[in-house]
Amino acid sequence: MQKLTSKLTPSFLVLILVTSLVLLYGVIYPNLAVFTTSFQQAGNWTLSNYRDALSQRIVIEAIFNSIVLSLLSVLFCALVGVPLAFLFERYTFPGRRIFAALAALPLVLPPLVGTVAFIFLCGESGILARGLQHLFRLQNAPWTLRGWAALLLFHTYTMYPFFYVLTGAGLRRVDASLAEAARSLGAMRLRVLRRVLLPQLTPSLIAAALLTFMTSMASFSAPLLFGGNIRVLTLEIYTARQRGDFTMAVTETVILAVISLSALVVFQRYEGTRKFVAAALKGATKRREPIANGTVRALATFTAIGFSVVLVLPVATLIIVSFARDDSWTTETLPAVYTTANFVRIFTEPQSSEVFFNSLSMSAIAAVAALLWSFCVVTLVVRRSSKSKPNLFASGSKRLLSLLVLIPWALPGTVVAVAVAEAYGQPSLLLGSFVLVGTFWILPFVYFLRFMPLVVRALQASMEQLDPALEEAAGSLGARAWLRFVRVTLPLVWPGAVAGTLLAFVIALGEYVASVLVFVPINRPISIAIASELRDFNLGAAGAYGVVLIGIIAISMIVAGKLERWRS
C-alpha cells in the first residue's frame, strides 16, 4: 500500500487510466457538451439561447415553481420527519417497532410506482375519495388530486424519510453525557433541546434538507401525472424535447443543473462550519425512555399505528388494484372482481414480459459495472497518502476525483439523460461515428452514471472503516499486495460493496426520469411499460408491474440489509 503511493507501478497506472477514461466519457464530456451547446447558435458563441429562454414567462415560472416546490418540500418533510425521529428514537411505547420498521418504506418505492399508487389511493377516483363519496352520499369526488397540495403531499410522503432517518441517526450519535451534563447544570428539557441537542443535530438536518431539496428539484413523475398546470423545470425539459426544441431543452437543462449544484455548494459550505468531532462522542448511547404518562403513551401508540397505516396504504392499494379486473372498478370504493389475469398477462405477453428482461439485464449490467469501477475509484481515493511526500496522487486530485464521481448523483436524472443524449446523439469527438443514442446500451450507460456514486460511497465507507494496520500487519507477515487485497481487504469490504451494488440495482430497476428521455423500442424498461399501461387505462396491469417491481426491490433490500448487519 505504502509502496504504491510513492512509486508509479503498472497496476496503479492502469487504475488511473480506467478511472480517467470513465470520467471523461461519462461525466466530463457529456456535461461539457451540454454546457457548450447551450452557449451556441448555428456554430457561434452567444448568450441568445438564454435570452430566449429567460424571456419566456413559462420558463421563468418553471424555475420559480421548481425552487418554491423544493423549499416547501424541505419545510414539510422537516415538520413531519424531525418530530417523528425524536418520538421514535427517544421513547419506547407499544407500536413503536411497527412504525420504525416501515419508516423508510417510501425511500425504496420507485417514484413512478409511488405516483401511480398515490393516484389509485388519493386520486379523485381513488379508493379514499370514493369511500368518502359513498359514506356521505356526495354527488362528486370530495377533492381532486391536482396542483400544489397534491405535489406537496406526495413529496412529503416520499421524502420525509430523509429527515426521519438522518435525524434518528444523529440522535443515536449524540453523546448522552452532554445532555446529562446540561441537565446537571440546571438546564430544563427545552433548553437542553435547543442549546445542546439541536446544535449537535445541525449536520444531520442540513444533510436531510439538501437531499430533500435536490430530490424535489429532480422530481418528474409526480409533476407529470398530477401536477396539473404547475410547470416545473424537469417537465419543461421533457416537453421541449418532445416538441423537438432541443436547444431550449439543453438551455433549461443547464439552468436546472446550475440550481441543483448551487444548492449542493451552499449546503455543504454551511455543513462544513458545523462539523462536530466524532472522536469526542464516546459515551454510552442514550437508552430510550418509556413514556410514563398513560394518555401520552396512548397518543404515541396511536401516532405510530396511524403513520404505519399511512405508509402502507399506497402499497396496499397498488396490490389491490393489481388484482382488480379493469372493467370491474367503476364507481365502487373497492374493485368488485379480483383476478390474477393482470399478472398472467404481463408475464406471458411477449411484448410485456420483454420489459422485465430489459430492465433486469440493463440494471444488472449497470450495477456490476459500477461495482468493478468503484473498486478502481476507491482504491485511488482511500489509498492512504504517505504523510511525508506530496506524491503524484495527492489530496488535490483526490478531491477532484471525488467531486467528479459525485456530479452524476448531484445532477437530476433529467440532466444526466439530456447530457448523454446531447453528447452521443450524433457522431462525436470521443466515439467517432458510433452513435450511442438509439442503441440498447444507452440506458445501461445512463443507469451506470446515475447510480455508480452510490456504490462508490458504500465501498468507500467500508474501506475507510478498515483499520490500515490490518494491511500493514499482513504486509509484515509477508503477504504481497495482491494477497493482501484478496485475503484481508476483500473479505472485509465485500458485504458493504455488494449492499451498495444491490441498492444501485433496485433503483435502476424502477428508473423512469432519465429512461423516458432516451429509451428506444429495443430497451423499453418496466417504468415505461407502467406509464403506457396507465395511459391506456390498463390500471390493473400498471399495478401488477408496480407490485412485481416492489417485490424484487423488497427481496434485494432484505439481502442488502442482511449483508450490512453481517458486516458490522
Next chain:
Amino acid sequence: MPLLTLNHISKLFGSTRAVNDVSLDVNQGEFFGLLGPSGCGKTTTLRMIAGLEHPDSGSIEFDGQNITSLPPERRGFGMVFQNYALFPHLNVFENVAFGLRARHKPKTELNERVASALELVQLPGYAQRRIDELSGGQQQRVAIARAIAIEPALLLFDEPLSNLDVSLREETRGELRELVTRLGLTAVYVTHDQEEAFALCDQISVMVGGKLVQSGKPRELYEEPADISVARFLGRNNLIRTMRLSSSKTSDGEFKTLDGGHTLTCEVRHDDLAPLNKPVFLSIRPEQVLLGSPTSPTNNTFTGIVREIVYAGATSTVRLDANGLLLEALVLQPNGLKVGTECNVTLPREHLRLLRNEQ
C-alpha cells in the same frame, strides 16, 4: 557487528521533523527499547524499521544488507501492533497461520507451527475461536503468536501492552520477556512507559522531539541522564537552576543555586565543563536527598522547612522549601518530620549530576 543499524535516518511529515537524524545499533539477541513521550517519533522509527514508512534520508541495514527500500513483506520481521490488528474475519488459527500461508508452507508444517506458537503464548485450544470472542489479553497473545509463528528475524513491538489493565500488563510483560529470551529472538520495543522499558529492555534509546537524546542500559539512563529532557522524562527528579562559580578545570565544580543561594559542589567531567556565564541545571533523584536534624550548614547541606508530607504506603514524599529552593525527598519513614518544622537537607555530591543544557 550489530544486527540492525539505523544510519542517520530522518522523516518529515509536512514540515515537522518526526524523526531527526536518528542512528542506533541493535545487537543480536538484544531486547532493545525505544522510549519517549508521545509524539517523539519512536513509533515512526519503528515503522521505518518494519518498512511501513520510508525514511526521507539515511539508511537501514540488517545483517549487513541495506534494506532501506525493501518492502515490508520481504523483510521477514514480525510486528505486534498497538491495537493488535488481528484480522476480524479470520479465526485464531487462520490469523496465526496467515504469514505461513503467505510463505506457502506445507500443511503439516503449518499446523505444527501454529500449534506451537499458540502453545508458546499459552493459548492452546483456542485455535478455532473467533477474534471477537477473546478478551483483550488473549487478543494480545494471538497477536504475539502471529508475529512469532513466521520465526521472524526481528520482532517489533509497538506499545503492545498499552491496552491492557495494570496487573495484566505486568504479568504479560514478564511472559513476553521470557518468551523472547527463550526463542533467542532480537526485539525492538516501543513504549512511553519508563517502568516498562526498564523492566524489559537490555538497552534503551530515549527519543525526545524526533531526536535520539541518549542510549544506554536502564541503570545508566536513570543515574546519568545526559540532559534535562531525559532527566525530566525518566522518573522524578529535582532540577536545580545554578550558576557555576569556579572556573578551575578540576573535577570539582562549585555552583550557586539561583533559588535560595545555596552553594553546592559536584563532580564535573572534563567534556561537559559548564560555561560560567550561563545558568545550568543540577539534578538529584528524590531518593538521594538526605534529611536530618539541624546542624550547622556546610557545603551541600542546608536547612529547609517541611511544607508537605505525602504518604504513599512504603515510602513518603517530603516537599521542602529551603529559602526559596523547592525540593522533593523520598524517605521510607518520615520519622520526626512535621509540616512546618525545620530540618537539615543534604544533597550528596556523588549523586548530583550536571546536565547538558537543552539546545
